[in-house]
Amino acid sequence: MNNLPLAKTPPMGWNSWNSFGSNISDELIRSVADKLVELGLKDAGYEYVIIDDFWSELERNGQGRLVADKKKFPDGIKPLADYVHSKGLKFGIYSCAGTHTCDGYPGSFEHEFVDAATFAEWGVDYLKYDYCYKPVHSVGENLYKRMGMALRSCGRDMVFSVCNWGCDNVSNWIRESGAHLYRSTGDIQDNWQSIKSIAESQLDRECYGGTYCWNDMDMLVVGMDGKGDNDFVSNVPDRLAGCTETEYKTHFALWAMMNSPLIIGCNLNNISDEALKILSNREVIAINQDLEGRGPYRIRHWCNPDHAFALIKPLCGGDYAIGMFNLGDNASEMSLQFFDIGLPYSSGYGLSFRECFSGKDEGVFTERRAIKLEPHDCRIYRCKLTKVNSL
Ligand code: GAL
Numbered sequence: 001m002n003n004l005p006l007a008k009t010p011p012m013g014w015n016s017w018n019s020f021g022s023n024i025s026d027e028l029i030r031s032v033a034d035k036l037v038e039l040g041l042k043d044a045g046y047e048y049v050i051i052d053d054f055w056s057e058l059e060r061n062g063q064g065r066l067v068a069d070k071k072k073f074p075d076g077i078k079p080l081a082d083y084v085h086s087k088g089l090k091f092g093i094y095s096c097a098g099t100h101t102c103d104g105y106p107g108s109f110e111h112e113f114v115d116a117a118t119f120a121e122w123g124v125d126y127l128k129y130d131y132c133y134k135p136v137h138s139v140g141e142n143l144y145k146r147m148g149m150a151l152r153s154c155g156r157d158m159v160f161s162v163c164n165w166g167c168d169n170v171s172n173w174i175r176e177s178g179a180h181l182y183r184s185t186g187d188i189q190d191n192w193q194s195i196k197s198i199a200e201s202q203l204d205r206e207c208y209g210g211t212y213c214w215n216d217m218d219m220l221v222v223g224m225d226g227k228g229d230n231d232f233v234s235n236v237p238d239r240l241a242g243c244t245e246t247e248y249k250t251h252f253a254l255w256a257m258m259n260s261p262l263i264i265g266c267n268l269n270n271i272s273d274e275a276l277k278i279l280s281n282r283e284v285i286a287i288n289q290d291l292e293g294r295g296p297y298r299i300r301h302w303c304n305p306d307h308a309f310a311l312i313k314p315l316c317g318g319d320y321a322i323g324m325f326n327l328g329d330n331a332s333e334m335s336l337q338f339f340d341i342g343l344p345y346s347s348g349y350g351l352s353f354r355e356c357f358s359g360k361d362e363g364v365f366t367e368r369r370a371i372k373l374e375p376h377d378c379r380i381y382r383c384k385l386t387k388v389n390s391l
Helices: 026-038 078-086 112-122 140-153 192-202 245-257 273-279 282-288
Strands: 012-015 048-050 090-096 126-130 159-162 181-183 214-216 262-264 297-299 308-314 320-326 332-337 349-355 360-365 368-373 378-387
Touching: 012 090, 026 048, 026 078, 048 126, 078 090, 078 112, 090 112, 112 140, 126 140, 140 159, 192 245, 245 262, 245 273, 245 282, 245 320, 245 378, 282 378, 308 332, 320 332, 320 349, 320 368, 368 378
Parallel strands: 012 048, 012 262, 048 090, 090 126, 126 159, 159 181, 181 214
Antiparallel strands: 297 308, 308 320, 320 378, 332 368, 349 360, 349 378
């Protein structure tokens, strides 16, 4: 352990759940580690390779230890974690605060300390910790504190990723449990309605996330294109699976601006160029990974249509990130009055706008910025205060 805090910025990585569900294997996870490097995603900041549910045998061994599924992971977990580490990446695994995981595998309830020790022996760097099968009379807050304690006793630095879907007022007590990120909503699905409802449900809750304990809006569906092999995520009744490129871009921009961890959920073995471009956008990632870790606030001008709003996030060094979003279904004009973000005309300052997806400098604006946005589209700007006249 190096005695430095973990998760100074929102964790970034890849998780098996969205695209693979139960279809995981040693071979798959190794190929993900290879791909993260080959595609340049490691260099862009994606660091953790995380196995979700379905990785263990249905029973613990004679010593009460968790055992990896012998067919999926014939050599066990340690050599796999070693392989991931050999690529300069970190390795994550999954368990549950209840008696069983959501899919019926052994959970860590009353086994917290032995499981933390096992994970440490295997070289695990990140634990996602779910909430299924929590005994009704056990208090979730206490169970997360227990695993937080167990991880701190195990002799290895491990990011603690809590997944209780926003239940039991988790945001009020989670930071003190030692968790580094916590899920604040139900599961994401590969469709626009899911993205929109998760984002809108978290817009005014930004003050609950921050450095060392982030509000996790769930894994990214960017690039899944309706092809995921997990019915919970892709095969949702009455909804068409998959999103347009614009929708995936807006999804990524929202998660980045709102300081959510960026955990890729698509299949990297057949990722499209468009999805790779979105996920690799260094300027958008830099806004998410900004060292001040301030959440954005929302401004919706009275004359803007419903579902059209701006998010404003102060960045370290004096810049501001400004996102303009149209989550509605009609093309809209929308505007941001600088007065509303603390910049009256009388200050003598304007803002220079650089759009992060296009990489274009769009010039200096005073008083207001108005743009037209297609349905579900957005712009993400890095803005600098610029002197425009001397008063
Ligand atoms: C859910 C969790 C998902 C995934 C799934 C596995 O509770 O929110 O992200 O981990 O369990 O069964």
